[in-house]
Amino acid sequence: MSDQMNMENKIVQENLTDAQPAGASAPQPEEAGKELLRIEDLHVIYKTDEALVKAVNGLNLSVRTGETLALVGETGAGKTTTALSIMRLLPQRTGSIPSGKVIFEGEDIRNVSDQRMRQIRGKDISMIFQDPMSSLNPVLTIEDQISEPLLFHNSSMKKSDALERARELLEMVGISRERSREYPHQFSGGMKQRIIIAIALACEPKLMLADEPTTALDVTIQAQVLKLMKDLQDKMHMAMIMITHDLGIVAQTCDKVAIMYAGKIIESGTVEDIFNGEKHHPYTTGLFGSIPEIRKKTRRLHPIDGLMPDPSCLPEGCAFHPRCPYAQERCRQTMPEPVVNDTHVVLCHLFSDKENETEGKK
Amino acid sequence: MTAPLIETKDLVKYFDTPRGPLHAVDHVNISIRKGETLGVVGESGCGKSTMGRTILKLLPATSGEVYFHGENILLYNKQQTYGLREKMQIIFQDPHASLNPRMTVSEIIAEPLLVNRRAKSKDELEERVFQLMETVGLAERFVNTYPHELDGGRRQRIGIARALALGPEFIVCDEPVSALDVSIQAQILNLMMDLQEAEGYTYMFITHDLSVVKHISNEIAVMYLGQCVEQAPSDELFENPLHPYTQALLNAIPIPSLRPEDRLHDVIKGEVSDPIAPKPGCRFANRCPFAKPECTGEVIPLKEVSEGHFISCRLHS
Numbered sequence: 001m002s003d004q005m006n007m008e009n010k011i012v013q014e015n016l017t018d019a020q021p022a023g024a025s026a027p028q029p030e031e032a033g034k035e036l037l038r039i040e041d042l043h044v045i046y047k048t049d050e051a052l053v054k055a056v057n058g059l060n061l062s063v064r065t066g067e068t069l070a071l072v073g074e075t076g077a078g079k080t081t082t083a084l085s086i087m088r089l090l091p092q093r094t095g096s097i098p099s100g101k102v103i104f105e106g107e108d109i110r111n112v113s114d115q116r117m118r119q120i121r122g123k124d125i126s127m128i129f130q131d132p133m134s135s136l137n138p139v140l141t142i143e144d145q146i147s148e149p150l151l152f153h154n155s156s157m158k159k160s161d162a163l164e165r166a167r168e169l170l171e172m173v174g175i176s177r178e179r180s181r182e183y184p185h186q187f188s189g190g191m192k193q194r195i196i197i198a199i200a201l202a203c204e205p206k207l208m209l210a211d212e213p214t215t216a217l218d219v220t221i222q223a224q225v226l227k228l229m230k231d232l233q234d235k236m237h238m239a240m241i242m243i244t245h246d247l248g249i250v251a252q253t254c255d256k257v258a259i260m261y262a263g264k265i266i267e268s269g270t271v272e273d274i275f276n277g278e279k280h281h282p283y284t285t286g287l288f289g290s291i292p293e294i295r296k297k298t299r300r301l302h303p304i305d306g307l308m309p310d311p312s313c314l315p316e317g318c319a320f321h322p323r324c325p326y327a328q329e330r331c332r333q334t335m336p337e338p339v340v341n342d343t344h345v346v347l348c349h350l351f352s353d354k355e356n357e358t359e360g361k362k
Numbered sequence: 363m364t365a366p367l368i369e370t371k372d373l374v375k376y377f378d379t380p381r382g383p384l385h386a387v388d389h390v391n392i393s394i395r396k397g398e399t400l401g402v403v404g405e406s407g408c409g410k411s412t413m414g415r416t417i418l419k420l421l422p423a424t425s426g427e428v429y430f431h432g433e434n435i436l437l438y439n440k441q442q443t444y445g446l447r448e449k450m451q452i453i454f455q456d457p458h459a460s461l462n463p464r465m466t467v468s469e470i471i472a473e474p475l476l477v478n479r480r481a482k483s484k485d486e487l488e489e490r491v492f493q494l495m496e497t498v499g500l501a502e503r504f505v506n507t508y509p510h511e512l513d514g515g516r517r518q519r520i521g522i523a524r525a526l527a528l529g530p531e532f533i534v535c536d537e538p539v540s541a542l543d544v545s546i547q548a549q550i551l552n553l554m555m556d557l558q559e560a561e562g563y564t565y566m567f568i569t570h571d572l573s574v575v576k577h578i579s580n581e582i583a584v585m586y587l588g589q590c591v592e593q594a595p596s597d598e599l600f601e602n603p604l605h606p607y608t609q610a611l612l613n614a615i616p617i618p619s620l621r622p623e624d625r626l627h628d629v630i631k632g633e634v635s636d637p638i639a640p641k642p643g644c645r646f647a648n649r650c651p652f653a654k655p656e657c658t659g660e661v662i663p664l665k666e667v668s669e670g671h672f673i674s675c676r677l678h679s
Contacts, residue, residue: 074543075514188633189406218405218570223614223629245544248616252626275620290548292577294600294615295624300555301577303548307513 033064036207036239037086042100044081044090044263051312055081057263057319059100063207068233068240070250070271072287073260076308079243082260083209085109086241087127088117104207122149126200130212132192136184142195143167143180149202169198173228190221197229204236211243226253247291251275259284262309262319269344279341281348282324318349326350365432366393367564368417368532373426375409375416382639386412388588389426391664394581396531399558399565401579401596403572403611407634409588410568414534417566418450419443430532448478451525455537457517461509467520468505471495474527494523499553515546522553532564539574551578572615576600581670584608587637587645590664594671604673607646644676652677 044056056078063069071079084090086102088109102109104125109117126149129135137145146166151157167177173194175187184192193213200208210229214222230253233240242254250257251271258268259281267274267281274284286304306323309315315322321331331349339351373390376383386409394400402410415421417428419435427434435446454460461470471491474480481487492502498519509517518538525533535554539547555578557563569575575582576596583593584605592605603609610630617624632649643658644650650657657676664672 074545190633219572219614220405220610220630221633223616223626224631226616226626227629246616247618251618251620251624252616271620275618286545288618290544291618292548292551292573294573294576294612294617295619298577301548301552303552304545307515307546308543 033066033239035062036065036105037061037063038101038103039082039086040101040103042082042085042102043098044078044085044100045096045098046091046094047096048094053312054314055095055263055311056085057314059260059263059265061258061265061268063239063241065206065239066233066237067256068242068254070254070257071241071243071260072245072247072250072257074245074308076262076311077260078263078311079260080211081263083127083211083241083243086209087121087125089127119153122205123153123203124205125207125209126203126205127209128193128196128200128211128213131216132189132196133216135196136192138184141181141183142170142187146170146195146198146202149199153203166198166202169202170195172201172232173198174224188221190217190225193217193225194228197225197232201232201236205238208233208238208240209243210240212245213242214249215244215246229253247287259287262311262314264319264347265345266320266347267345273344277344279344279346279351281320281346282326282350283320286323318347364395366429367396367431368566369393369429370413370417371427371429373413373416373428374424375412375421376424379638384638385409385588385640386637387416389661390585390588390590392583392590392593394532394564394566396564397558397562398580399567399578401575401582402566402568402585403570403575403582404585405570405611405634407587407637408585409637410585411536413585414452414536414566414568418452418534419446420452448528449530450532450534451528451530452534452536453518453521453525453538455540457514457521457541458509460521461517463509466506466508467495467500467512470509470520471523471527474524478528480528490527494527497526497557498523499549513546514542515549518542518550519553522550522557526557529561530563532566535565535567537569538567540569540571547574554578572611584611587634587640589645589674590672591646591675592671592673593664594673598668598671602671604667604671604678605646605675606650606652606677610649644674 039059039061042056042059046053046055059082061069071082073079085097086109097110143163143166146169147162150162150165151159167180170180171177175191175194187195214225217225226249244250254271256270257274258265261283267284269277289302290304292298292301304323309319317333318331318336321327324331328349336347336349336352338345338347370390370392373387375387377386390413392400402413404410412421416423423436428436438446468491471494472487475487475490481490495502500516500519500523504512509520539550542550551574558565567575567578579596581593582596582599583590584607586607592608599608603612613628614630616626630649635648641658642660644662647653647657654676662674662676664674665678666672667678
């Protein structure tokens with residue numbers, strides 16, 4: 001436990017020393033965290049025999065220490081691909097990054113050696129996958145699986161110390177240490193996801209990528225896991241990218257939101273900008289209109305017409321225009337420039353000049 | 363008040379396991395009136411799908427009675443049961459696994475019509491298939507495609523068209539939108555509600571998503587470990603949840619709003635206990651923050667606390 005405390009102190013100190021220069025130039029001085037990850041104009045493609053799939057098309061985002069960014073979007077929006085590019089885990093034969101930068105603590109992940117990448121993975125950045133059932137090794141005990149990253153990243157660590165630390169981590173995620181020698185199939189879905197969280201946290205990463213961590217879980221268990229993740233994040237002062245399609249989870253756990261559509265972030269801002277602000281991208285408005293509200297009686301939902309575009313032949317101009325109720329001629333031709341309003345950024349022609357501003361409504 | 367279309371009396375379904383009987387559905391009494399929707403909510407393993415399938419006789423019941431139009435269908439012979447299939451249908455959760463990958467869209471939709479000899483000629487069959495596709499919003503150009511070529515929402519529309527083919531009265535919807543994205547989910551929910559309005563279908567809507575169930579249901583039954591713990595009209599249940607489990611479920615939903623009163627709070631501890639040989643008494647007692655000694659020991663019957671609002675809990679008896 002003392003290791004962890006030292007680590008925490010170290011991170012806090014780093015923040016204190018870095019906070020001043022960053023705070024002086026940053027637009028929001030209340031955010032003391034320094035920039036941990038910055039993605040600039042990222043493009044990711046998958047090449048298959050039949051088609052060239054453009055999964056991510058010019059994505060920009062940044063994450064500061066200690067904050068949680070929600071990456072929201074539907075199936076095929078490119079959320080998981082973005083996470084895999086950060087981890088450099090894109091399928092080697094088909095996936096590639098033709099352009100863009102993924103800068104983690106000053107290092108461009110695209111250019112580091114495989115050996116260096118193995119050091120970063122699991123130690124500085126770790127990832128929680130969606131399906132807890134298939135991301136554990138069925139033939140290893142859970143204490144072996146939790147201690148594996150510890151032993152890999154600390155060559156001086158003794159096996160017995162690593163196992164002891166694994167048991168501490170288990171207790172931290174709410175599983176009794178007596179069960180540390182059991183195998184994954186002996187645990188329920190919620191507990192498996194806790195074990196995965198324990199593995200991901202073992203080396204106290206600076207950044208955690210959580211890819212739909214609770215989608216496979218029941219609501220009461222989801223609430224437990226979300227609370228656990230939030231508590232541990234606060235304790236370790238870790239940054240997190242929460243990939244989800246559930247706007248409820250976003251409102252309850254995140255600080256910033258980036259909404260993805262067809263491989264691009266079409267709207268981003270703080271949670272207040274997205275949930276309480278005005279002037280939203282029509283896709284965001286559609287997403288909100290699609291969820292049945294639990295507090296109000298709505299007789300009819302207002303879904304977005306049509307389907308996600310095929311990423312192997314994206315429409316010209318704004319990729320959302322075929323489904324957009326406000327689409328104009330220029331939406332079909334040119335991609336809109338970002339419209340920045342303090343922390344709130346929207347990529348939509350509706351807001352790119354004054355006369356159109358009144359048309360966009362939530 | 364009209365007589366219920368579907369009613370169960372002490373419906374029981376146990377599965378034999380090496381460790382003893384698994385209590386999947388344990389003395390459940392529900393009733394659904396014609397043209398209405400009963401939402402069944404609960405977490406995985408609470409027996410909601412098993413209940414749906416037992417009512418449809420897709421699984422044999424261990425004991426109990428299921429009434430359809432006032433007749434106990436569990437006493438029906440094989441011949442009578444086949445006749446029942448035309449009137450009772452099911453829409454499955456996974457639109458990929460529930461469609462035969464080697465059949466085209468038109469073959470899948472035409473199959474129930476062929477089996478029941480509903481079409482006199484090939485043309486009539488084709489016309490009926492196109493009609494059904496139009497009803498569920500599938501464009502004609504998909505008629506000869508295979509399920510794998512379509513996205514989840516369109517696949518689910520095929521499943522719905524197949525269920526509607528014979529003009530059923532009662533449809534069990536087993537998590538029909540859980541595998542879909544929110545915007546597609548909303549399209550399918552609207553479709554199902556429009557169909558109900560137009561044709562008067564009666565639904566039993568099984569889901570784990572409380573906001574979906576609130577949206578679509580007239581009545582809601584909350585299940586926990588094979589038992590129905592609370593049943594009430596939809597609005598009443600959400601405004602005035604009485605069972606501690608229902609309250610816990612409602613509190614656990616992350617609400618897309620930043621208001622302080624919508625924050626996630628009071629997260630319930632523990633997990634669902636073993637459905638094999640459960641202890642007598644309230645099955646939620648081991649997780650319940652209000653549990654008292656008298657909660658265990660004997661069966662707690664469902665009690666009507668206000669009109670149409672039933673609950674099985676010692677706190678309210």
